[in-house]
Amino acid sequence: MELIGSGFLARHLRPLSGAHPGVTVLAAGVPRHPLPDSAHERERRLVEDTVERCLADGRQLVFFSTVSMYGAPGCRGLEDEPVAPLLPYGQHKLDLETLVRDSGVHHLILRLGYVLGPGEPEYRLLSVLVRRLRAGQVAVQEGARRDLLHVDDFVGLFDRILRTGADNETVNVASGDCAAVTDILDHMELRLGTRAERLAAGHTVSHCPSVAKLHRLVPEAALRGFGPGYFRSAIDRYLAAQPNPAALQAGPTP
Incomplete structure (x- = not known):
């Protein structure tokens, strides 16, 4: 496969x-928000140029989008239902999805959850x-x-999705274990052996x-240890790969 980009993913x-020939x-593209409109425009031009090349060469384009477009009242996180992003980043990615679909290029749009692991940027x-x-x-x-x-699990799922031959589809690629950030913090404090003051910072979405479509395409995804509590093992693996894992508090994951 042709891989455009040099970042984390x-x-x-x-x-x-x-x-995957x-x-x-x-x-490649805009990795986070907030960023200036000029960064969004650069990504749009990159997508347009890539779509044009794929159309000319008869290639399928895999475009990475985001689950950040979910969260509006009544939203069920389903790929094939209308969405109304509440954040500019989500709207920007939805606009690019529309560009890809309307172009007529063979495509696979993958809406990613929060992918973490060794070498992730410091702003993640x-x-x-x-x-x-x-x-x-x-x-x-x-x-x-x-x-x-x-x-590592993302790469495995990515490979399996492409092996299904799926085309002109939008698929959420996530664990299905959507954890409260407070629970994420509790586990990180346990593993880091620290306690931090928590400051209220308003409300968010x-x-x-949903991972129902992912599980239909890749049934083994439902058997890979995803599900309630998966976020803890993902954090453990992330922390163990840090430069100073010995500083982590010893002890089993609850």
Whole structure:
């Protein structure tokens, strides 16, 4: 497969470069919010250029979107229902999804949960939480929930989805274990052996995706140890891969 990008996801997907001929994976673009409109426009031009090349060469385009477009009242996190993103980043990705679909290119749109693992950028959620917990103070938004997926599991699911031959589909790629951020913090404090003051930071929406379609496409995904409590093992694996894992508190995961 052709892999466009050099960031966190692209590095972990590189071992699959010899697989999936005829597929172009766009693993580059706007990785977070908030960012200026100019960054969004650069990604839009990149998507347009990639779509044009894929159409010319008869290739399938894999576009990485986000579950951040979920969270509006009544939203069930389903791929084939209308969504109304409450955050600019979610709306930006939804607009790019529309661009891809309307172009007529063969495509696979993967809406990703929060993928974590070795080498993730320092601005990502887990990296930020580790720093703030160790500093002794962390802001928490009421209602915040996140679906964590370890990058090794993401790569496995990505490979299996492409092997199904799915085309012109939108699929949530997530664990299905959408955990409260307060529970995530509780477990991280346990593993780091620290306690931090929690500051109320208003209310936010929960970005919880459905994994029903993923499980229909890849039935073995339901048997990989995902489910209630998965987020704890994902965090453990993330922390164990940090430069100083010996600093973690010993003890079994509850």
